[in-house]
Amino acid sequence: MMWYDDGGWGWGAWFIIAMFMVLFWALVIAGIVALVRYLSGAHHDRQSARPLSSDEQGWGSRRAExxxxxxxxxxxxxxxxxxxRLALLREHR
Known part of the structure; x- marks a missing residue:
């Protein structure tokens, strides 16, 4: 009795379907991670775009010294x- 005709695929079809399912979910997860990183990066850029204080600006900053x-x-x-160099920094302050 022939109830089932697999069309010649056999276990190969199951393997291919499983591989595509893993690839699909990997792409979905990678897309979500990329979206979250992009959105959190955009928020971080807005915070770092604040104006510099007088201590953080130019040649005469304390940071340079x-x-x-x-x-x-x-x-x-x-x-x-x-x-x-220290004299030069303090001169341009």
């Missing part, structure tokens, strides 16, 4: 170079 002091402390620049 702090970076210069760190480089001097690590030995990346000599004392004469440190003093010259």
């Amino acid at each position: 702090d970076l210069l002091a760190e480089r001097f402390a690590r030995g990346e620049i000599e004392e004469a170079e440190y003093k010259r």
Whole structure:
């Protein structure tokens, strides 16, 4: 008795269907993750677009002096170079 005619596919059809289902759900999940990252990134960009305070702006900022002091402390620049650059930063403040 022939009740079932698989058309010659056999177990190969089940394997292919399973692979496409895994691929489909992987794409759906990746799309959701990408959407969430995009939306949270857009929100982050709006927060970081705030105006800089006077301490964060330009040549005379405290941050620039702090970076210069760190480089001097690590030995990346000599004392004469440190003093010259520090004077230049304070001059443009």
